[in-house]
Amino acid sequence: LAISRWQDFKGKESxxxxxxxxxxxxxxxxxxxxxxxxxxxxxxxxTELFIIMDDELDASKTYFIEREGFTGCEIxxxxxxxxxxxxxxxxxxxxxxGAIYTEEKTNFRVWAPTASExxxxxxxxxxxxxxxxxxxxxxxAAGSWVYELAGDQNGVYYTYSVTVDGxxxxxxxxxxxxxxxxxxxxxxxxxxxTNPEGWDKDKNPNADLKINDVIIYEAHIRDMTIHAQSGxxxxxxxxxxxxxxxxxxxxxxxxxxxxxxxxxxxxHLLPFYDYASVDEENVDGKEYNWGYDPKNYSSPEGSYxxxxxxxxxxxxxxxxxxxxxxxxxxxxxxxVVYNHVDDAETFCYNQIVLGFFSRIxxxxxxxxxxxxxxxxxxxxxxxxxxxxxxxxxxxxxxHIDGFRFDLVGLLDVDTVCDIVKRxxxxxxxxxxxxEGWKLxxxxxxxxxxxxxxxxxxxxxxxxxxxDIRNLVRGSNFxxxxxxxxxxxxxxxxxxxxxxxxxPSWAVAPNQVVNYASCHDDHxxxxxxQEGDPEADRDKLIRYNKLAAAIVFAAEGxxxxxxxxxxxxxxxxxxxxxxxxxxxxxxxxxxxAWDNLQDKDCVDVKNYxxxxxxxxxxxxxxxxxxxxxxxxxxxxxxxxKGEVMAYSVDCAGVENEAAKELYFIFNPDNEAYEIQLPExxxxxxxxxxxxxxxxxxxxxxSVKVDxxxxxxxxxx
Numbered sequence: 022l023a024i025s026r027w028q029d030f031k032g033k034e035s036x037x038x039x040x041x042x043x044x045x046x047x048x049x050x051x052x053x054x055x056x057x058x059x060x061x062x063x064x065x066x067x068t069e070l071f072i073i074m075d076d077e078l079d080a081s082k083t084y085f086i087e088r089e090g091f092t093g094c095e096i097x098x099x100x101x102x103x104x105x106x107x108x109x110x111x112x113x114x115x116x117x118x119g120a121i122y123t124e125e126k127t128n129f130r131v132w133a134p135t136a137s138e139x140x141x142x143x144x145x146x147x148x149x150x151x152x153x154x155x156x157x158x159x160x161x162a163a164g165s166w167v168y169e170l171a172g173d174q175n176g177v178y179y180t181y182s183v184t185v186d187g188x189x190x191x192x193x194x195x196x197x198x199x200x201x202x203x204x205x206x207x208x209x210x211x212x213x214x215t216n217p218e219g220w221d222k223d224k225n226p227n228a229d230l231k232i233n234d235v236i237i238y239e240a241h242i243r244d245m246t247i248h249a250q251s252g253x254x255x256x257x258x259x260x261x262x263x264x265x266x267x268x269x270x271x272x273x274x275x276x277x278x279x280x281x282x283x284x285x286x287x288x289h290l291l292p293f294y295d296y297a298s299v300d301e302e303n304v305d306g307k308e309y310n311w312g313y314d315p316k317n318y319s320s321p322e323g324s325y326x327x328x329x330x331x332x333x334x335x336x337x338x339x340x341x342x343x344x345x346x347x348x349x350x351x352x353x354x355x356x357v358v359y360n361h362v363d364d365a366e367t368f369c370y371n372q373i374v375l376g377f378f379s380r381i382x383x384x385x386x387x388x389x390x391x392x393x394x395x396x397x398x399x400x401x402x403x404x405x406x407x408x409x410x411x412x413x414x415x416x417x418x419x420h421i422d423g424f425r426f427d428l429v430g431l432l433d434v435d436t437v438c439d440i441v442k443r444x445x446x447x448x449x450x451x452x453x454x455x456e457g458w459k460l461x462x463x464x465x466x467x468x469x470x471x472x473x474x475x476x477x478x479x480x481x482x483x484x485x486x487x488d489i490r491n492l493v494r495g496s497n498f499x500x501x502x503x504x505x506x507x508x509x510x511x512x513x514x515x516x517x518x519x520x521x522x523x524p525s526w527a528v529a530p531n532q533v534v535n536y537a538s539c540h541d542d543h544x545x546x547x548x549x550q551e552g553d554p555e556a557d558r559d560k561l562i563r564y565n566k567l568a569a570a571i572v573f574a575a576e577g578x579x580x581x582x583x584x585x586x587x588x589x590x591x592x593x594x595x596x597x598x599x600x601x602x603x604x605x606x607x608x609x610x611x612x613a614w615d616n617l618q619d620k621d622c623v624d625v626k627n628y629x630x631x632x633x634x635x636x637x638x639x640x641x642x643x644x645x646x647x648x649x650x651x652x653x654x655x656x657x658x659x660x661k662g663e664v665m666a667y668s669v670d671c672a673g674v675e676n677e678a679a680k681e682l683y684f685i686f687n688p689d690n691e692a693y694e695i696q697l698p699e700x701x702x703x704x705x706x707x708x709x710x711x712x713x714x715x716x717x718x719x720x721x722s723v724k725v726d727x728x729x730x731x732x733x734x735x736x
Contacts, residue, residue, distance in 0.1 A: 102377055103401055103465035112402040113163040116410070119196025119319075120179065120209050127174045127209050131194060132403060133373050134164025136183045141168050142191065144178040147201010147208065147332060148302075155182070175214070176333065178206040183373045192372035193317060195407065198418075199332035200320040202302055204295040207317075208332035212418060215336040223344050225422040227286045227352045228450035232483060233522075233531045233578050233643045235423075235452060236633055237354065238285040239539055240583035240612075241311060242293060242325055247607050250614035251275050259293075259325045259338040263345035273617040281349040283586065283626075284633040287452070288346060289354040289425050291540060293339065295320045297363035298604070301329035309610065311540065311603045312356075313393070313427060314363035318411050343420055354423035354452070355415055359408045360431040365395035370407070378404060382463045390462030391428050399432040400468045408432070409439050416444050416451055426455030433468040434478045441481040454483035454534050454578065457526075473526040483532045483578055488524035490536055492516050493568045497542045500551040500600075505571070505663070506564045506728070507553060508688040513665050520667070520684075521650045522576030531645045533577035537568040538585055546588045547598045562588070562621060563708060563728040566628050567688060570706065570730035573632040574684050576642060576650055584612055586629035587622040631711025635732060638713045639679060641671045659696070662689040664725070668698055683733040687725045696722050697733070706732035 101107045111134040121128045133139050139158040145151040158166040158181075178201050182191045193200065197207030227235065246253035246261035250269040253276055255261035267276040280288060292312030299308045301323040312322065321339045323329030346353050362368040362378070365387050370378040380388035380396045388396040398404050415421045429437065437453075444451050457473035469475055473484045491497070492512055495504040503509045505516055522530025538545035549564045550556070556564070565588065573579050583589070591599045591609045602609045616622040636642055644650050657666040669682040683702060685695050703715035708729025710716060715734075725731050 103398070108402045111164040112406075113165050114406075115162070115165075118165070118410075119194055119198065120207065122175065122209055122211055124173045124175075124211075126172065127170045129158070129168045129170065129179075129194075130161070130165050131158070131181050131183075131196075131373065132163075132165045133181075133183050133185075135185050135374055136166065137186070138184040138189075139166040140182040141170075142180045142182060143170075143174075144180070144201075144206055147178050147206045147330060148203070153177070174209045175211040177209045178332070179209060180206050181373065185375055190372045193369040195317075195370045195373070196319055197317060198319050198414075199336055200295055200317050200323070201332055202323060202330045203300065204297070204317045204320065204323070207320075210333060210336065212336070215333060215340060217337070217341050217344055220340060220344065220420075223347055223420055225352050225420070225448075225450045226347050226350045227422070230286060230450075231531065231643075231645070232452045232454075233576070233645065235287045235352070235578060236285045236636065237287045237289050237534075237578065237580040238280060238283065238583060239289040239291070239580065240280070241291040241540065241610065243309065243607070244610050244612045245280075245583065246276055246612075248611040248614050251612070252614070255327065257325070258327055259321075259335075259342040260327060263338075263342040265345065265349075269614040269617060271618050273614070275614045275617075277345060277349055277351075280583075281351055283630055284637065285351070285581070287352040287354050287423055289423070289580075290356060292356045292358060293322050293325060294318055294355075294357070295322050299324045307606075309604055309606045313358050313603070315358050315361075316363050317369070318359075318407075319414060340419060347420070352422035353420075354425055355419075355421045356425045356427065357412065357415075358427040359399070359411070360397050360426075360428040361391040361393045361395050362397070370404075377401070380463050380465055388463035390431055390460035392460075396431050396462045398465050399436045400464060400466050405433075405436045405439065408436055409443055412440050413443050413447075416448050422450065423452035423454075426453070428458065428460065429455030429482075429484075430457045430460055430470055430472040431462050432471050434471045434475055435468065437471040437479050437482055441479070445481065452483075453481060454485070457484035458487075473524075476526060476532050477528045480528075480532075483534050484526075485534045485536065485539075485580075486519065486524050486527075486577070488515075488526075489519040489572070489575060490538075492519060493537050493571050494545065494548050494564075495552050500543070500548070503552050505686075506549075506567045506688050508663055508690060508728075510663060513663060516571075516665060517656050517667070520571075520575050520665075521647070521654050522644075523647055523650070527647075529645055529647050530576040530650065531578070534580050535572045535575045535577045536580035536582070537572050538582045539580065540582060541601070543598070543600050544582065544589045544591055545585045546590050547600075550590075551598065558621065560728065562625060565625060566708065567686065567728055567730050569629060569632055570711070570732070571686060573636050574642065574730075574732070576644060579636065581629070584616075586626045587613070587616045588619075588625055589613070589616075628709075628711050631706065631713075634713050635705060635711060639671075639682065640677045641669055641674045641679070641682065644674070657696075659693075661693040661695065662687070662691070664689070664693055664695065666695060679734045679736055681735040683735070685723075685725050685731040685733075687727065687729055687731075690727050692724055692726050694722050695725050698735075700735050702733040702735050704731060705734055706730060 141156045143153040158168040161167045194207040199208040199210040243257040247257040252267035253261040295317035296312040297314045297316040298310035321335040326335035328334040365379045380398045390396050459472045493504050495502040505512045522533045527533050591602050599609050653670040655668045659666050664687045666685045671677045671679045701720045704717045708726045
């Protein structure tokens with residue numbers, strides 16, 4: 022067994038002494054295993070040792086090396102967690118981890134290879150001093166521990182007390198399917214009893230769509246119903262977003278009905294697994310967070326349920342919400358955060374197997390490439406297994422239709438590919454996409470990470486394109502930086518590549534998510550204000566419409582942040598724009614349903630609905646083959662300011678009614694007369710109106726207004 026990460030093992034003259042001289046007669050304890058050979062990394066100063074013993078280490082013990090005259094060094098088995106020999110010996114391959122319930126008995130299995138003792142604790146409730154009994158578990162295959170409990174245990178809460186090297190910690194089961202208030206105890210649950218009526222017939226209403234046929238709308242569960250004008254009874258809850266027929270005071274549809282009316286196909290919901298930052302005992306519900314701080318991966322969040330103290334309620338109510346979405350023709354995308362946890366020290370997996378879930382560098386410090394305090398060691402076999410099985414569980418048990426992966430660039434490509442493969446074997450309709458940014462993580466073994474530039478290694482998984490986002494409206498990180506919609510010069514050539522769904526890193530457009538804004542950073546309207554503080558409302562609206570017209574014309578997968586279509590702004594009580602509103606509360610984040618009475622907001626909403634309808638009507642905008650797309654796109658040399666114009670040949674595209682499409686984008690502050698290809702063209706979108714009906718028929722040339730787009734169709 023080779024182990025690295027030895028530190029501070031220095032003698033009086035260690036910088037002058039070879040490793041062999043220092044350690045040829047050393048012992049490793051307890052047990053006095055002989056060191057057969059030890060050497061340093063570089064053949065010089067002893068700062069990091071690679072040691073081979075003549076016997077196997079016991080994963081449940083902590084060892085130390087000592088030699089007279091030298092400082093001793095404690096050796097934690099954690100240094101070997103990613104070693105091939107450790108994984109061969111301790112990788113559990115069964116599918117029965119967690120609490121497996123039947124009416125007759127519940128079987129428990131927890132993976133704890135470093136433990137000397139594991140005890141199962143049963144509780145009457147999810148909180149408080151209510152221990153019912155404790156049972157010692159039995160060591161079993163590949164480092165797992167088991168216990169069989171007779172009788173119907175549905176609704177009983179439980180934890181594990183795990184002893185490692187004489188220290189005992191009590192932890193939630195990482196595989197717990199339900200938890201008590203604030204997620205501090207797991208709950209044994211009869212999942213079949215939580216299914217709403219008709220659940221066996223519930224299915225993805227858009228199962229026939231390929232990924233670049235979908236139109237994604239990103240929303241936060243609480244935001245969508247917490248506003249006083251939402252009309253929802255269960256404000257801020259799963260059930261609130263399941264309510265049909267909700268209206269604001271003027272009678273405009275809100276909530277679920279409103280979303281369905283837009284024409285989008287998939288609703289991406291910010292995290293709704295059990296997260297740490299909101300105190301579920303706070304019954305007045307004033308606390309707020311987006312939820313990118315996972316605590317329990319396999320249970321829904323309690324603050325969205327009507328009773329967070331009963332672990333069954335959150336499960337039932339989430340299923341009811343998903344079923345309501347499906348009835349409305351909307352697929353559900355779950356935002357998942359497997360790249361880090363809320364607190365690595367207190368995360369249940371790390372309490373059971375110390376430090377195992379997270380990447381830790383050679384100095385014992387948690388890797389922090391995510392900038393949230395810790396990075397997940399997905400490259401380890403048991404963490405790979407955990408993540409894959411977690412996603413598969415949500416897809417099957419909750420009928421989730423897609424997964425958006427937060428900072429997926431911190432996960433390895435093998436894990437991502439296995440997720441896609443395993444889920445699509447049983448649910449081929451499920452879609453996958455995520456943030457493929459390159460981040461400075463510390464790996465525990467050599468793997469390739471699922472970043473944008475490795476998209477060729479993750480077929481079936483799409484990535485957000487910050488390329489088109491930054492080109493259209495400017496950088497996220499420099500609010501003063503202007504994008505194409507402002508008339509910024511020198512961006513047309515790169516933008517042309519993105520219109521074909523071909524940013525520099527992409528293999529094919531069905532791996533490219535195009536967007537102008539998302540929950541992170543500024544809303545689109547706020548970004549446009551920051552980029553041009555002197556612009557009046559009319560000009561900001563023209564910027565907004567132009568940005569949306571670009572996104573919806575591009576090959577790839579269009580994505581909208583909720584409220585983008587209603588000029589959503591996030592401003593605090595002092596009137597200041599809030600860039601990062603992850604915990605800013607309802608005043609800043611609530612979806613303002615009274616905006617449906619603002620004529621400008623309604624105008625922009627209708628424009629987005631027209632864009633959605635146009636895209637749905639034209640399969641040529643949803644192609645998968647980059648080579649085919651390049652042949653169909655012809656970019657015109659218009660030589661009018663920063664205008665971009667191009668035609669798309671529709672010949673041979675299945676279900677495409679048009680012969681040719683022509684797109685013109687004018688970001689300048691003046692109108693231009695633009696030459697058209699031969700033939701008669703229908704204008705179906707201009708700077709004011711969008712849709713699938715002819716606004717006007719033209720030939721020869723057409724006038725395109727300042728800061729506007731135009732879509733034309735030749736039939």
